[in-house]
Amino acid sequence: xxxFTYQRADTLGDAKTKLGSGDDPKLLAGGQTILPTMKQRLAxxxxxxxxxxxxxxxxxxxxxGHVTIxxxxxxxxxxxSAEIKSAIPGLAxxxxxxxxxxxxxxxxxxxxxxxxxxxxDYPAACxxxxxxxxxxxxxxxxxxxxxxxxxxxxxxxxxxxxVRFPKPEKSxxxxxxxPASRYAVVGVFIAQHGNGVKxxxxxxxxxxxRWSEAETALNSKLSADAISSLTVPASDMNSDLHASAEYRAxxxxxxxxxxxDILS
Amino acid sequence: MPKVxxxxxxxxxxxxxxxxxxxxxxxxxxxxxTGTHVGCDTSQCGACVIHVNGCAVKSCTMLxxxxxxxxxxxxxxxxxxxxxxxxxxxxxENHGLxxxxxxxxxxxxxxxxIRRIPNLDEKTIRAELEGNICRCxxxxxxxxxxxxxSQEMGS
Ligand SMILES: Cc1cc2nc3c(=O)[nH]c(=O)nc-3n(C[C@H](O)[C@H](O)[C@H](O)COP(=O)(O)OP(=O)(O)OC[C@H]3O[C@@H](n4cnc5c(N)ncnc54)[C@H](O)[C@@H]3O)c2cc1C
Ligand code: FES
Ligand code: FES
Numbered sequence: 389x390x391x392f393t394y395q396r397a398d399t400l401g402d403a404k405t406k407l408g409s410g411d412d413p414k415l416l417a418g419g420q421t422i423l424p425t426m427k428q429r430l431a432x433x434x435x436x437x438x439x440x441x442x443x444x445x446x447x448x449x450x451x452x453g454h455v456t457i458x459x460x461x462x463x464x465x466x467x468x469s470a471e472i473k474s475a476i477p478g479l480a481x482x483x484x485x486x487x488x489x490x491x492x493x494x495x496x497x498x499x500x501x502x503x504x505x506x507x508x509d510y511p512a513a514c515x516x517x518x519x520x521x522x523x524x525x526x527x528x529x530x531x532x533x534x535x536x537x538x539x540x541x542x543x544x545x546x547x548x549x550x551v552r553f554p555k556p557e558k559s560x561x562x563x564x565x566x567p568a569s570r571y572a573v574v575g576v577f578i579a580q581h582g583n584g585v586k587x588x589x590x591x592x593x594x595x596x597x598r599w600s601e602a603e604t605a606l607n608s609k610l611s612a613d614a615i616s617s618l619t620v621p622a623s624d625m626n627s628d629l630h631a632s633a634e635y636r637a638x639x640x641x642x643x644x645x646x647x648x649d650i651l652s
Numbered sequence: 653m654p655k656v657x658x659x660x661x662x663x664x665x666x667x668x669x670x671x672x673x674x675x676x677x678x679x680x681x682x683x684x685x686t687g688t689h690v691g692c693d694t695s696q697c698g699a700c701v702i703h704v705n706g707c708a709v710k711s712c713t714m715l716x717x718x719x720x721x722x723x724x725x726x727x728x729x730x731x732x733x734x735x736x737x738x739x740x741x742x743x744x745e746n747h748g749l750x751x752x753x754x755x756x757x758x759x760x761x762x763x764x765x766i767r768r769i770p771n772l773d774e775k776t777i778r779a780e781l782e783g784n785i786c787r788c789x790x791x792x793x794x795x796x797x798x799x800x801x802s803q804e805m806g807s
Contacts, residue, residue: 391672392672394718396720419713423674423714427694438717440718487783488698488784489764490713491710493708493709494709494713569696
């Protein structure tokens with residue numbers, strides 16, 4: 389790791405001030421992505437501003453139609469929250485399948501979506517549930533937030549404070565995990581809302597996306613056979629040592645059909 | 653250099669570190685607690701698992717400064733008055749180790765999962781060991797040891 393200066397933020401305002409000074413400061417939340425990246429010398433921030441202890445980012449609140457989760461809430465706390473399990477069981481289950489227990493004890497919702505790794509799980513839940521990303525300055529709909537591989541609509545010194553998830557009637561997430569890291573080779577999040585079905589696919593392509601053809605088919609009939617003849621083009625898929633583009637395209641259909649079977 | 657203070661195995665400790673010092677290096681080099689191992693240094697293997705404020709984390713993926721003010725437990729802090737912790741004893745009785753390299757992390761992970769999950773069954777134990785890699789026992793006896801310890805501690 390290259391040298392840098394660590395600074396702990398006491399409040400959100402303090403984090404914002406610290407982020408506005410220094411050559412190339414970066415936020416540190418759970419550190420489960422940024423520290424491995426810095427160890428590989430793929431990132432060399434001048435300062436790390438630790439927001440891991442900010443109580444302002446730790447709330448979970450359940451209102452009639454929504455669940456709002458603070459950006460600093462850890463995966464383990466989403467997975468075990470009785471409130472989230474009862475309001476959006478598919479979301480709690482997704483959080484419980486991220487990485488391993490140690491990663492879930494440190495990694496945060498905000499860190500995961502700010503990073504927008506093409507193989508990460510939360511972006512699929514954000515798109516599938518039609519979430520709103522709340523930052524210190526504005527609100528961004530999930531459809532506008534994830535803009536490309538490791539790219540988001542966030543400004544340089546913008547801080548995610550929370551994510552608001554509408555409560556669906558039913559939802560479910562199915563992933564084919566990489567056997568070593570548990571990142572999604574392909575993951576599909578499906579949610580049935582009062583105004584229609586959303587299908588979000590992660591792991592498969594350079595960026596999480598909504599599979600609109602499947603949404604249309606499932607709006608006519610919410611069952612696995614309604615999409616059994618649909619495919620996504622392999623030319624849009626990622627290809628790497630874990631899976632070829634053709635295999636990923638195949639898995640999108642399989643994971644989507646399995647997700648329908650576990651909707652709750 | 654910044655000074656970092658925390659409680660480790662019940663004792664207050666303090667040392668000067670660079671910001672880039674990982675918690676595992678603080679423990680091993682500044683405090684001489686070499687029971688915590690570095691297997692991969694890439695957040696995969698779990699040889700470095702310790703407890704920070706009671707939760708199992710990978711100490712190679714945390715900065716020493718992030719642990720400022722926390723309560724840390726390492727493998728050295730489990731035994732009391734020279735008597736092995738029930739999980740340590742179960743690993744010994746069930747042959748849960750061969751070379752022992754992964755064992756500190758396995759045991760710290762086991763103590764954490766037993767704390768969180770009552771009535772552990774084999775399937776759950778295997779899923780919970782997702783972040784711990786062993787290159788020699790083949791897991792079978794590790795799972796057996798954790799199961800035995802969980803039953804003993806639960807009863
Ligand atoms: C072994 C291993 C396995 C994993 N498996 C999975 C998996 O199966 N699925 C999965 O989805 N993920 C997985 N992860 C990643 C994990 O979920 C991370 O926790 C997550 O990607 C980043 O969250 P963090 O809180 O650790 O962020 P950090 O590493 O602290 O930060 C990541 C980035 O986000 C920025 N950031 C952090 N918080 C904010 C904020 N509030 N506002 C704006 N920017 C912010 C940081 O500046 C940094 O650039 C795995 C990680 C490891 C090490
Ligand atoms: S050394 Fe920390 S996970 Fe391998
Ligand atoms: S006992 Fe040798 S690596 Fe696990």
